[in-house]
Amino acid sequence: MGRMSTDLCGIRIDNPIIPASGTFGYGYEFAEWYDINLLGTFSFKGTTRQERFGNPTPRIAECASGMLNAVGLQNPGVDKVISEELPKLKQVFHKPVMANISGFSVDDYVYVSKLLDEQESVGWLEINISCPNVHGGGMSFGTTCEGAYEVIRAVKNECRKPVIAKLSPNVTDIVSIAEACEEAGADGISLINTLLGMRINLRTGKPLLANTTGGLSGPAVFPIAVRMVYQVSKAVHIPVIGMGGVSSAEDVIEMMMAGAAAVEVGAANLADPMACKKIIETLPSVMDRYGIENLSDIIGKA
Amino acid sequence: MKQKECTVSAVKALTENIYEMKLSDIGEACIVPGSFVNLTIPGLFLRRPISVCDVNGDELTIIFRVVGHGTEKLSAMEPGEKLPVLLELGNGYDLSKAGERPLLIGGGVGIPPLYYLAKKLHELGKEVTAVLGFNTASELFYTEEFQRYGKVIVTTVDGSAGVRGFVSDALPEGCSFFYACGPLPMEKALYKKLNIDGQFSLEERMGCGFGACMGCSFMTKLGSKRICREGPVFDREVLPWDE
Ligand SMILES: Cc1cc2nc3c(=O)[nH]c(=O)nc-3n(C[C@H](O)[C@H](O)[C@H](O)COP(=O)(O)OP(=O)(O)OC[C@H]3O[C@@H](n4cnc5c(N)ncnc54)[C@H](O)[C@@H]3O)c2cc1C
Ligand SMILES: Cc1cc2nc3c(=O)[nH]c(=O)nc-3n(C[C@H](O)[C@H](O)[C@H](O)COP(=O)(O)O)c2cc1C
Ligand code: FES
Numbered sequence: 001m002g003r004m005s006t007d008l009c010g011i012r013i014d015n016p017i018i019p020a021s022g023t024f025g026y027g028y029e030f031a032e033w034y035d036i037n038l039l040g041t042f043s044f045k046g047t048t049r050q051e052r053f054g055n056p057t058p059r060i061a062e063c064a065s066g067m068l069n070a071v072g073l074q075n076p077g078v079d080k081v082i083s084e085e086l087p088k089l090k091q092v093f094h095k096p097v098m099a100n101i102s103g104f105s106v107d108d109y110v111y112v113s114k115l116l117d118e119q120e121s122v123g124w125l126e127i128n129i130s131c132p133n134v135h136g137g138g139m140s141f142g143t144t145c146e147g148a149y150e151v152i153r154a155v156k157n158e159c160r161k162p163v164i165a166k167l168s169p170n171v172t173d174i175v176s177i178a179e180a181c182e183e184a185g186a187d188g189i190s191l192i193n194t195l196l197g198m199r200i201n202l203r204t205g206k207p208l209l210a211n212t213t214g215g216l217s218g219p220a221v222f223p224i225a226v227r228m229v230y231q232v233s234k235a236v237h238i239p240v241i242g243m244g245g246v247s248s249a250e251d252v253i254e255m256m257m258a259g260a261a262a263v264e265v266g267a268a269n270l271a272d273p274m275a276c277k278k279i280i281e282t283l284p285s286v287m288d289r290y291g292i293e294n295l296s297d298i299i300g301k302a
Numbered sequence: 303m304k305q306k307e308c309t310v311s312a313v314k315a316l317t318e319n320i321y322e323m324k325l326s327d328i329g330e331a332c333i334v335p336g337s338f339v340n341l342t343i344p345g346l347f348l349r350r351p352i353s354v355c356d357v358n359g360d361e362l363t364i365i366f367r368v369v370g371h372g373t374e375k376l377s378a379m380e381p382g383e384k385l386p387v388l389l390e391l392g393n394g395y396d397l398s399k400a401g402e403r404p405l406l407i408g409g410g411v412g413i414p415p416l417y418y419l420a421k422k423l424h425e426l427g428k429e430v431t432a433v434l435g436f437n438t439a440s441e442l443f444y445t446e447e448f449q450r451y452g453k454v455i456v457t458t459v460d461g462s463a464g465v466r467g468f469v470s471d472a473l474p475e476g477c478s479f480f481y482a483c484g485p486l487p488m489e490k491a492l493y494k495k496l497n498i499d500g501q502f503s504l505e506e507r508m509g510c511g512f513g514a515c516m517g518c519s520f521m522t523k524l525g526s527k528r529i530c531r532e533g534p535v536f537d538r539e540v541l542p543w544d545e
Contacts, residue, residue: 022515029513032303045516053519053526058507060517062348069509074516074526218347270510271347273388274305 003294004283006040008262009162009187009239011096011123013040016295017252017280020243020266021046021100021126021166022071026085031092033273038280040262043098043126044085047116049108051077056210061199066218066245067267068197070211073102073131078112086121096123100166102131106154117159125161127152129181130168130193142168142193145180152184162187164241169221169228170196178232189232190241190264192225218267219245226258233259233300247271249279249286259300303512304331304389310379311361316443319368320411321377325385326361333357334394335419336481336503336535339364340511342386343372349388350376351511351530353483353503355414356421362389365414365443391511392534395419395501397426401478404428405500406452407469407492409435409484415503417444419481424451431455431477435469435484438462470495493543502541503534 004015019030019042026044030036054074061068076085089097099116103109109127116122129142129151141147152165165181167174169192178189194215199208207213225244233240242260246252247268255263268275283295292298308325316322333354339362340349350372356363368377379385397419404423406416413434423430430452436442439462448454456464457472465472469484470491480500482492489502506529509517513531520529522540527533 023510025514025516033305033512053521054516057517057519059519060348060507060509060515062346064347066347067509069515069517071516071519074519267347267509270515271342271349273303273510273512273514 003287004280006262006296007239008040008241009124009164011162013095013262015040015280015283016256016260016262017276018042018098018241018262018264019269019276020264021128022069023266023269026081027089027097028092030269030273034277036093037095039095039276041095041098041123043100043264044081045075046073046100046102046128047075047078047081047112048073048102048104049078049112051075051080058208058210059214061208061214063197063199063216064220066216066220067270068199068209068214068216069194070209070214072211078115082115082119086119090121097121098124098126098164100126100128102128103151104131105135106151109151110154110158113155113163114158117161122161124164124188125155125159126164126166126190127155128166128193130166130170140168140170142177143171145176148177149180149184152181152186156185164188164190166193167191167232168193169224169244174228175231175235178236182236182238186238188239188241188261189236190243191232192221192228192244195221195224217244219247221245222251226254229255229260230258230302247275249282252279252283253286253290253292253298256295256298257301259302261299303391304329306331306387306389308362308385308387310381310383310385312381313377313379315377316365317441320365320441320443321368322355322363322365323376323379324361324363325387328357328360328362328387328389331389333362333390335397335422336394336415337390337392338511338534340388340391340508341376343375345375346372348509349511351391351505351508353415354418356418365411367411388511392530393532395481395503395535397422399479399499399501400426400428402429403476403478404430405474405477405480405498406430406432407435407473407480407482407484408432409469409488410437412482412484412488412503413444415483416481417448420448420451431474433457433469433472433474435488436463490543493538493541500538501535502538504529504536505534
C-alpha cells in the first residue's frame, strides 16, 4: 500500500486526489490529457432525473484568484448518464467513480440515487444538497438541518453504497448541518460547494452572469474551505472530503491537516487540465519536505 | 488538444488597440483554420481564448484587441517571455465545403481567424474573396496581407475607407460558400441576408476551453453544443436564428 493511499468510507483509494463534480465532465475529456487512472477517483457532473440545459450564457466570470459559475447543472439526465456516459467512461477509467447527484425534491434525489447505486462502476454517491427545493419554496435543502436530514435519510434508506453529503457553505452554521447529515446516516461529508457571488459588467452596468449570481470557487475560497473542513471534521465521526480552492500538493496537505480524509479539486482543473496529475506527482516530494511518512497520518492533525 | 510552453517572439501594435503577437516553440501541432488557443496570462485565473490567425512552421500568430485586464497584460509582454498555451482547441472551419469561390466575411477581431483560412483555401487553388469590416479607416489591419490570397473588399461604418456601411452592405454575388466571424449582430445580419450555405464562428465566455465545464453551451437546432468543443464553428443550418 502506497504512502498516499487512504480509506474513503470503506473503499481504499490509491491517493486522496479527486477531481470535483462539474469540473471534470464524465471523465473521458480528461483522458485525452492524461491517464485518469492515476487519480484516487473523480466525482462526475451533477446528475439529475431529467436532462437539463442549464442557465443562459454568460455562465462564467472571473475574479481575483478564482471564478464564478452559473452553469445550472447542465447534464443529460440519469438515464443517458447510465446508457451513454458510464459505458464511455468504462473504456478509460477502471476504478470506482463517485456519482454526484442533484434534485429538486426528495423524490428526485431518491430516484436518481437508486439508479446510480445499482451501477457497478459507481463507488460512492455524493449527494449535492445545495439545490433549491422547488416544493419547499426554493430554499436549498442544504441550508436547513431538516432539509439536509430529510434528503440524506431518504437516500440512505434506499441505497447500499456509501452516501456522502455535499454541503453548501452558504449557511450560518455549517457544523449543525453536517451533524444533521451524520444523524441521517451519511457515511461521509464533502465540503465546500461554491459560495454565492456576483459580478457586474462595467460597460453595461448590469450583472455579468445571465443568471445574475453565480458560485465562487478557486484559490480565493481556500481559507474559508479550510476553516469549514476543520470545524466540521472536529464535530462529526465520519470521513470528511475537503475541497475549495485546492490547487497544489501543499494545499492538499493543509486540507488534510484540517481534517480531510480526501481532497477534491475543482476549478484548478479548468485553468490547467493537468492540475490533478501535477498534484499527484509532486505530493511525495512535498510530503518528504514536511517529514510526512503516510498521508493518512496527518488527517486532522491541526 | 495539446499543452505547450510557448515563447513570445514578437508583439506589435497594428492599430491603437489591436496587437499582433507571434508565439514560437509551438512544436508539432495540427492547427486548423478557425481553431483557437487558450493562453495562461500571469496573475489571472482563467485562460484567454484567442483564434489562430496564422501558422508558419513552429510559429503561431494571434491578433487581439485590448478590452480588459488579460489582453492589456498580453499586449505588454516582451519577446522572450514564456506563455503556457493550450493548442488545437475547437473544430475549425470545414474547408471541404468551400466550392470554387469561397467568400470570407469578418468584422473587427473576427477577421484574424479568416486569414489562416484564406491562406489554406488559396493553397487549395480556390478563388477567395474577403469582405473585411471595420468602424473607421484608422482601425484597418491586415487588409494588404489578405490580398496575397484573394480579392479584398473593405467596409467602414463611417465611410473613411472602402465601402461605407457594414459587411452585409458589400456582399459580392456568385460565391459558392461563406465563412464568417465577427460580432453577433453582424453574424445575424449575414444569416438573414446570405442565400448560400456557410459557416459561422461563435464566441462565449469560457471556463476551460476544452469541454469540461459546460460554461460555453449553446442551444442549436441539433441540441446543446459546447462552443469550445463542437464549435466554435457551426453550419448555418444548425443556428437558431430564424426568430
Ligand atoms: C473562440 C474564441 C476566439 C476568440 N478569438 C479572438 C481573437 O482572435 N482576437 C480577439 O481580440 N479576441 C478574441 N476572442 C475574444 C477574447 O477571448 C476576449 O476579448 C478576451 O478573453 C478578453 O480578455 P480580457 O482579460 O482582456 O477581458 P476581461 O473582460 O477582463 O476578461 C474577463 C473574463 O471574461 C472573458 N471574456 C471577456 N470578453 C470575452 C469575449 N468577447 N469572448 C470570450 N470571453 C471573454 C475573459 O476570457 C475572462 O475570462 C475570442 C473568444 C473566443 C471565445
Ligand atoms: C463550472 C463548475 C461546475 C460545478 N458543478 C457542480 C455540480 O454539478 N455539482 C456539485 O456538487 N458541485 C459542482 N461544482 C462545485 C465544485 O464541485 C466544488 O465544490 C467547488 O467548485 C469548490 O472547489 P474548487 O474551489 O476547487 O473549485 C461546480 C464548480 C464549477 C467551477
Ligand atoms: S468552456 Fe468549458 S466546456 Fe466550453
